[in-house]
Amino acid sequence: MTMKKSNSVKLRGGKPGPFTVDGEEPGETVKRLTRALKSLPVMYFEMNGDFEIKSVTGETNTLLGHPAGGIIGRPAGDMFAPDDRGKAGDFFSRISNGSDHGGDEFSMIRADGSVFPVHICATSLPADVPEARIGGLAVDLSKMHGNNRDLEKKHNALIDYAIYDSTHDLLTDAFNRDMFVTRLQVETIKADRRKNKESIFAVMCIGLDRFKDVNEMYGTRTGDALLKQVVARLRDLLRPDDVLARIYGDKFMIIFSDVGTYEDTITISEKISRAFGDPFFAEGIPIPISASMGISIHPDDGRDAEELMDKADAAMYYAKDRGRNSYQLFSREIHDGIVQKLRLESDLRQAVRKDEFLMYYQPIVDPAGAIAGMESLVRWQSPSKGLVMPSEFIHVAEKSGIIVEIGYRAIEQVCLQNMEWLAKGYSPYTVAVNLSTYQFRRPDLVKEIAAIIERTGADPRRLKFEITETGIMENEKEGIERLHELKAMGCSLSIDDFGTGYSSFSKIHDLPVDTLKTDKSFIDNVPHSMKAVAILTAILNLAHNLGFSVVAEGIENNEQYDFLRSMKCDFFQGYYFSKPLPPEEIEKQFLLR
Ligand code: C2E
Ligand code: MG
Ligand code: MG
Numbered sequence: 001m002t003m004k005k006s007n008s009v010k011l012r013g014g015k016p017g018p019f020t021v022d023g024e025e026p027g028e029t030v031k032r033l034t035r036a037l038k039s040l041p042v043m044y045f046e047m048n049g050d051f052e053i054k055s056v057t058g059e060t061n062t063l064l065g066h067p068a069g070g071i072i073g074r075p076a077g078d079m080f081a082p083d084d085r086g087k088a089g090d091f092f093s094r095i096s097n098g099s100d101h102g103g104d105e106f107s108m109i110r111a112d113g114s115v116f117p118v119h120i121c122a123t124s125l126p127a128d129v130p131e132a133r134i135g136g137l138a139v140d141l142s143k144m145h146g147n148n149r150d151l152e153k154k155h156n157a158l159i160d161y162a163i164y165d166s167t168h169d170l171l172t173d174a175f176n177r178d179m180f181v182t183r184l185q186v187e188t189i190k191a192d193r194r195k196n197k198e199s200i201f202a203v204m205c206i207g208l209d210r211f212k213d214v215n216e217m218y219g220t221r222t223g224d225a226l227l228k229q230v231v232a233r234l235r236d237l238l239r240p241d242d243v244l245a246r247i248y249g250d251k252f253m254i255i256f257s258d259v260g261t262y263e264d265t266i267t268i269s270e271k272i273s274r275a276f277g278d279p280f281f282a283e284g285i286p287i288p289i290s291a292s293m294g295i296s297i298h299p300d301d302g303r304d305a306e307e308l309m310d311k312a313d314a315a316m317y318y319a320k321d322r323g324r325n326s327y328q329l330f331s332r333e334i335h336d337g338i339v340q341k342l343r344l345e346s347d348l349r350q351a352v353r354k355d356e357f358l359m360y361y362q363p364i365v366d367p368a369g370a371i372a373g374m375e376s377l378v379r380w381q382s383p384s385k386g387l388v389m390p391s392e393f394i395h396v397a398e399k400s401g402i403i404v405e406i407g408y409r410a411i412e413q414v415c416l417q418n419m420e421w422l423a424k425g426y427s428p429y430t431v432a433v434n435l436s437t438y439q440f441r442r443p444d445l446v447k448e449i450a451a452i453i454e455r456t457g458a459d460p461r462r463l464k465f466e467i468t469e470t471g472i473m474e475n476e477k478e479g480i481e482r483l484h485e486l487k488a489m490g491c492s493l494s495i496d497d498f499g500t501g502y503s504s505f506s507k508i509h510d511l512p513v514d515t516l517k518t519d520k521s522f523i524d525n526v527p528h529s530m531k532a533v534a535i536l537t538a539i540l541n542l543a544h545n546l547g548f549s550v551v552a553e554g555i556e557n558n559e560q561y562d563f564l565r566s567m568k569c570d571f572f573q574g575y576y577f578s579k580p581l582p583p584e585e586i587e588k589q590f591l592l593r
Helices: 026-039 060-064 082-096 146-167 177-193 211-218 220-237 262-275 305-321 332-353 394-400 403-423 445-456 469-473 476-488 504-510 520-524 530-546 558-566 583-589
Strands: 042-047 053-058 102-109 115-124 134-140 201-208 243-248 251-256 280-282 285-287 291-298 327-329 357-365 371-382 386-388 431-434 463-468 492-498 515-518 549-553 571-573
Touching: 026 042, 042 060, 082 102, 082 115, 082 134, 146 177, 177 201, 177 243, 177 251, 177 291, 177 305, 201 220, 201 262, 201 305, 211 220, 211 285, 220 243, 220 251, 220 262, 220 280, 220 285, 251 305, 262 291, 262 327, 291 305, 305 327, 305 332, 332 371, 332 394, 332 403, 357 403, 357 583, 371 403, 371 571, 394 403, 403 431, 403 445, 403 463, 403 583, 445 476, 463 469, 469 476, 469 492, 469 504, 476 492, 504 530, 515 520, 515 530, 520 530, 520 549, 530 549, 558 571
Parallel strands: 291 327, 371 431, 431 463, 463 492, 492 515, 515 549, 549 571
Antiparallel strands: 042 053, 042 134, 102 115, 115 134, 201 251, 201 291, 243 251, 280 285, 357 371, 357 571, 371 386
């Protein structure tokens, strides 16, 4: 190793000059320094004002695991462990502006990704050193012994912990998503290099069925215990070289390396399916839970990690949609479904830009059949598809977040419509607007609604929001707070599709709502199904005792209407009275002056 001739270092006393140490012959100094740098676990480096490495001298090969040339020109930050980059940046800034000189300890990173402790002392270089602003000496502490052993051990333990922390899911001890992606990337590279091109490997995505219900029914502690049990049971089935990770929530992924054939993936899926056959015991509670699984195969379904994960994920959701508790290989059908969804998503974005959504109104009547209010229901007036119903686009709008914009426009249209009806001299009516769970979660929801009310000048007392119980209970504390805020603005509130969630009976007394809307599925079966009648009776009793009114929605015939009236239901909505209609029709057929 030769020292760079251009380096001019003032080592001790005297004027800065080429490699001089107190009157010694320049050649001697160079020799001695070279010896020191070669035999000690140290590295001398210089960098410019942008903290890019300009030169390195010493044992970079053993210290950092790559030859000096490999790091020249790279940001110095690259040499530090991610957690220490900020600290190193601050340290070098202080050195650079002269407010610090001296040393500190850091974690550096080798070419193979391993982290090791160093002590760095650094100094700002004189202005006549070309390109370089800072010079520093890094001493590898992992090579230290004796007094430094404890320090090294502590350091290593901390580093091990940090590495574990950043690669594992701390609840279940499985790998986390980042580590899974890394392992999958490695697997794809290995597979591409493999001589035997016939061999395949599989990525499986596992989603627990109705895990949310477990959390709601038993609490998140039990839910967490269940997740741990699931990981333990899956581990029992896996081979040592299979990779298991918790991606988030109740979603897991596994890499089955070198599975052989497509048939083998089916055998594996069935084995895992069977493993969910017996209930899990979480906190002593037996919890039967099934899983939906989706599988993608390298190289047929994708060549890179992201594509394989996306496809396994899509196949898992496909299995869920097909009735859960099953597995599904990624297929043409799923591919077409994804393409269709993406197309719909892009059409919806365009529809928002072109303002193609309009509101229809369905009357809500009292026991005498007189109009008592309305529910607004969105429709998409598409130039190519015609009038599109919410069932065809709401789910995609929710998944892609477009529902937020659609939802705010719906509220605005309803406010403007109400103002128009008032201006035309009609009596004031309360109009309900549906709020999707996705929108209800938004922290700025109340602020946005207040702004719409302010902008349109509408009366908030004529605005009612319909939210499902799942939407409220998903994040109970915040959900209830948000309801209070909407109520404080003067709006009224209704729980939509009531009776289909689990929290119903135990939780609703805390909710500041005015109305429960019973789910249409109960109405469909009255008065003939004893079970539906029993549920409706219970809901009506409970609601009335708590001071809520009840709207029965989905009334399609006189028999249902009569029966519900006899049960003292307060309000009624359904095709029996009217389908949702455009505003001009509602005006003509129902509104009173
Ligand atoms: P929802 O809020 O429970 O609305 C009731 C649905 O039942 C409406 O369907 C309505 O047209 C339909 N319906 C009412 N009476 C009857 C009946 O007697 N028989 C039958 N078979 N159906 C009846 P629609 O308009 O297709 O809306 C479906 C769902 O889409 C709504 O369910 C709501 O969840 C969602 N949605 C509609 N408009 C909006 C909106 O502006 N924003 C959001 N976030 N969601 C909306
Ligand atoms: Mg509704
Ligand atoms: Mg409903």
